[in-house]
Amino acid sequence: MRNISKEIFLSTLLCETMGWRLRNEEFSGPTPLSELTRGQRFRREQGIDIGIRARELFQDGVLIDEPTTELAATKTESVLNDRNVPAIFEAAFLLNGYATRSDVLRRRADQWDLFEVKSGVNDHKDYVDDLAYTAMVLSKCGIKIASAKLLLISREFRLGMDNPRLFNEIDHSDDILARLSEFDAKWETVDEATKNPIMPEPHPVWACRNCSFLKECVGNGIENPIFDIPRLSEKKFNDLVDSDILSIEAIPLSFALTENQDIVRAAVQTGNPVINDNLSSELHDLSWPVHYLDFETAVTAIPLYEEIAPYTQVPTQYSVHQSDRVGNISNHTEYLADPTKDSRFELAVNLINDLSGDGSIIVYSHFEKTIIIDLAKLYPQLGEQLSDLIERLVDMQTIMSKNYYHPAFKGSMSLKDILPVLVPELSYENLTIPDGGTALATFVYLATGRYQGEEADAEKQNLLDYCKQDTLALVKIHEQLSQLG
Ligand code: SF4
Incomplete structure (x- = not known):
């Protein structure tokens, strides 16, 4: 049986069965980096990087990096008693089956400032719960907490600035007080419910x-x-x-x-x-030639280029298939940015050229529209031409949501979930880049120099192949729907 963690405690408050299962299931630690997809690996690495950067805000802090929770807790105890240590990173606490690690503890005479580091920019109720859980375990262990704060990513950060300017400090000392007393009241019941040999009876919640x-x-x-x-x-x-x-x-x-x-x-x-009559009429309203458009973007906490805020959606590539009639591809164009620089203006100019003329532009979701609106705001000199593209956009996902559903969709209208049902012969399985998360990570690795030479060339081709597959999928889905409507 595992110690109670933040996840187990908060899950038990939602559902005792979930908490019990989490505490009693086999757990061998986080999935090793080597077993993650490239996209998952990038997100894990980004989180680790942010944690390391946050430590730069605290001079002469001591990192607790012992391999087990027990050893880490023992080391923490000795560092807590060393008054020469002004800050502790990853301090570990264990008490009566409860465990936690605090991202940063800063000494303030006999008290401590508690910091939790998050990769997001927006404050969130769940973050306060995380902070309150850590504060609860620390308080039970006799740590006097002077303040409890979040370190979030600042929207004002730009590439080249010092790490301390990456963070936005939010004081939740007052907010966690109410949460703390609620959590405190559950200390015994959560432990008892999750260590009971019999799993609590589940009830739908x-x-x-x-x-x-x-x-x-x-x-x-x-x-x-x-x-x-x-x-x-x-x-x-x-x-x-x-x-x-x-x-x-x-x-x-x-x-x-x-x-x-x-x-x-x-x-x-x-x-x-289910096929509604409107499916046919909405498809007939399209004007030809029809274009099929898909973007890929890079979204990172640490901006890839100057003058870009954290988590800005930076379009990095697109694919456009063109058809002169249903299912008949008459042209394909594509664009992949030079990863070493911000190429959004060049991308916007190429996009306008590749979509020049008339005809509907089919996309799948609102995403493409948002990207073009952002480009129009960024480059007012291209605003009129980009607005013209927006006028021609048709969202195939909206048409489908209103007019077509196959029981095999299993509740999802995402492109990757409907494609195997509508066009089973078209698969992403043979592509080196099979999903958007991997595409994002690949571009970031290219931009940051992780791929070089032939490997970089191969990955660029993989990116082009992936985006092309997305618009080819749209062509094929349109063809299938036309036969139904
Ligand atoms: S009852 Fe619901 S929330 Fe609880 S463990 Fe079962 S599926 Fe999960």
Whole structure:
């Protein structure tokens, strides 16, 4: 059985069964870097990098990096007692089955300032809960906390600035007081519920929608859980659970759903795709030649280029397929930025050229529209031409959400989930870059010099292949829908 961690404690407050499972399941530590996808690896590395940069705010701090929690807790105790140490990084605490690590503790006479480092820019209730959990365990261990603060990424940071300017300090000392007393009251009950040899009886709760145990727990044997209903509200979820309804098959027709939700119910209950009459007319409204557009972007905490705020969506490449009639590709153009510099202006100019003329521009989701709007704001001299492109955009995902649903979509309208159902012969499996996260990480690694020479050339080609596959998928999906509508 594991010690209670922040994740186990907060999960138990949502659902005792989830907390119990987390505490009692086999856990061999975080997945090794070598077993992560490139996209996951990049996110892990970025988090580690931010943690290291945050330490620069605290002079002469001591890092607790012992290999086990027990050893780390012992080392922490001795460093806490050394009054010459002004700050401690990754201090470890263990008490009666509870464990935690604090990102930074800064000594203030007999008290301590507690800091939690986050990779996000926006303050969030969950961050306060994280901070409150750590503060609770520290308080129980006899640590006097003078203040509790978050270090978030500052939107004002720009490449080249000192690390201390990367962070925005938010004092939550007052906010965590209320949370602390709530958590404190649960100290015993969480421990008892999660160390009991018998797993607590599960009951469907709103937290089930994001729970990794759903399929083996209350969702066991349910092929189409009610969470597959798009945008299901918590109120509707509770109404259904009150009637013992957990599967879409069991939702009565008298239960009010929105138009888009009703399509999903109808498809699941009949076992057949639902095709609305409007599908055909909306597809017929397209003007030809039709273009299919997809962007890839780089979004990073530490900006890749000067004058860019953290987490700015920087478009780095696009693919455009053009068809003169359904399913018939008449042209393909593409663009991949030079990773060593901010190429957004060049990308925008090329995009305008590649989409010149008339005809609808099909995209999948609002993402492409957002990118073009941002480019128009950034380069007012291209504003009129970019606005013209926006006028021609048609979102295929919106058309589908209103007019078409296949029971095999399993609640997802994402391109990667609908493609195997509609166009099974077109797969991403043989591509070196199979998803957007890997594409993002690949571009960042190119921009930061991790790939060089032939390897860099090969990765650039992989990026082009991936983006091209996305727009080819749109061509094929359009073809399939045309045959249905
Ligand atoms: S699926 Fe629901 S009931 Fe089961 S452990 Fe998860 S949150 Fe709890």
